[in-house]
Amino acid sequence: xxxxxxxxxxxxxxxxxxxxxxxxxxxxxxxxxxxxxxxxxxxxxxxxxxxxxxxxxxxxxxxxxxxxxxxxxxxxxxxxxxxxxxxxxxxxxxxxxxxxxxxxxxxxxxxxxxxxxxxxxxxxxxxxxxxxxxxxxxxxxxxxxxxxxxxxxxxxx
Amino acid sequence: xxxxxxxxxxxxxxxxxxxxxxxxxxxxxxxxxxxxxxxxxxxxxxxxxxxxxxxxxxxxxxxxxxxxxxxxxxxxxxxxxxxxxxxxxxxxxxxxxxxxxxxxxxxxxxxxxxxxxxxxxxxxxxxxxxxxxxxxxxxxxxxxxxxxxxxxxxxxxxxxxxxxxxxxxxxxxx
Numbered sequence: 001x002x003x004x005x006x007x008x009x010x011x012x013x014x015x016x017x018x019x020x021x022x023x024x025x026x027x028x029x030x031x032x033x034x035x036x037x038x039x040x041x042x043x044x045x046x047x048x049x050x051x052x053x054x055x056x057x058x059x060x061x062x063x064x065x066x067x068x069x070x071x072x073x074x075x076x077x078x079x080x081x082x083x084x085x086x087x088x089x090x091x092x093x094x095x096x097x098x099x100x101x102x103x104x105x106x107x108x109x110x111x112x113x114x115x116x117x118x119x120x121x122x123x124x125x126x127x128x129x130x131x132x133x134x135x136x137x138x139x140x141x142x143x144x145x146x147x148x149x150x151x152x153x154x155x156x157x
Numbered sequence: 158x159x160x161x162x163x164x165x166x167x168x169x170x171x172x173x174x175x176x177x178x179x180x181x182x183x184x185x186x187x188x189x190x191x192x193x194x195x196x197x198x199x200x201x202x203x204x205x206x207x208x209x210x211x212x213x214x215x216x217x218x219x220x221x222x223x224x225x226x227x228x229x230x231x232x233x234x235x236x237x238x239x240x241x242x243x244x245x246x247x248x249x250x251x252x253x254x255x256x257x258x259x260x261x262x263x264x265x266x267x268x269x270x271x272x273x274x275x276x277x278x279x280x281x282x283x284x285x286x287x288x289x290x291x292x293x294x295x296x297x298x299x300x301x302x303x304x305x306x307x308x309x310x311x312x313x314x315x316x317x318x319x320x321x322x323x324x325x326x327x328x329x330x331x
Contacts, residue, residue, distance in 0.1 A: 046291040049183060059256070060291065063282045088196075088289035090189035 036069045039078050043085065044095045052095050188289055188308040195222070195299045196287040203254050203262055203276035210277045212303055219329045221250045221322075222297040223273070223313075224285060226257045227265040229293040235312040236269045242318065243272035248298075248326045252276035255285050255293055298322055300329045 037054050043064070045056035053061050053068075064085070071081050085093050097103045137145065190196075195212050202208040223239065225232040243250055252273040254262045259278060266273075279285055288297065291310065298307035307325055309317055 046186060060282075063256075063286060067283070067286050087189060088287065089291070090187055090289075092186050 032069065032072055035072055035078075036065055039068055039072075039081065040065055042095055043082075044093050046089060046093065182311075184291065185310045186289075186291055188305070190289055190297075190305045191308060193305055195297065195303050195305050196284070198277070198279075198284040198287065200253075200277035200279055200284060203252070203259060203278050206259070206278070210275065212299070215251065215299070216303060217301050219248060219298070219300055219326050220274075221248055222253055222288075222299060223250050224253045224255050224288070224290055224293050224295045226255045226293050227261040228257065229255075231312055232294045233265075233269065235294050236272070238313055238315070238318075239272035240270050242313070247318075247323060249274045253284065253288075254278045255290070256280065256282045298325060298329075 040054035041052050043053040045051045045053050045058055045061040045064075047058035047060050048056055051061075053064055068081055071084065076084075082094070091098060091100075091102070097106060099107050197212060199209050199211050202210050221242075225235075239250055242248065250272050252275070254276045256279065259280075262276065262278070266276075277284075288295075294312055296309045296313055297305050300306050306329060307322060309322070313322070
């Protein structure tokens, strides 16, 4: 029973400890912290790769944010910090992929597909148009059609 | 006929792409540091913290830098194979004890055996970031001039060792 109570107490206290630890670093300098978060939004967390560094709670992400914070404190510009990180982790760390030869397919692939689709559509429509053969009515058919039209005219009158 | 052939070819191409995608491990980020100088550090040694170790001390040697932590289950799994490499004497292994407590790291080494020539302690993980580490274990092969020649993300195993690392070690030792 007693250990159960201790366990509960632990669970109750744990979130407080966690938030205390997080609050500390951001309260220190809100302007700096905003800069850190803004830059982190442009970087990828390498542990959970579909998250930005800003959103991730992974340990490594925390370390990387710490590193960014430190370098900002040391007066480094955003570009310098991004260069530092890409030199180590490659361009993969950029959440917004840059346009360069390795990403041409990523950036331009959809447009190539769109153009290919338009080309195929155009060709298809052109081909179909050829299939529609306009045949004028023969004199016989013309007479029949006129007869039908007249008959209809009388009905409506 | 071509009405069926073209969609079939497109379908097969899609299957091939998806199969390649499935076979890839997305966590293996290609290292930007291959063929670049190994980042410098000055870290205290694990067993004797008064001693400072730098990569310059390994100049003239081809060596492995294995990143591990006592908190990392995959490292424990890798450990017996590291001992095997150390016994074979093929290439010296240096350890980077990543974000570990000194006593935990030492306890793990006395429990499982120590394959390392020596370990350096990266308590705050700063050097690990310098090396572009994304998780443990990760292993670098560094040549006589301190240039990184290979990086393995994840555990070493006999296949990787024999196909990739050992041939490189031989070539670099020449």
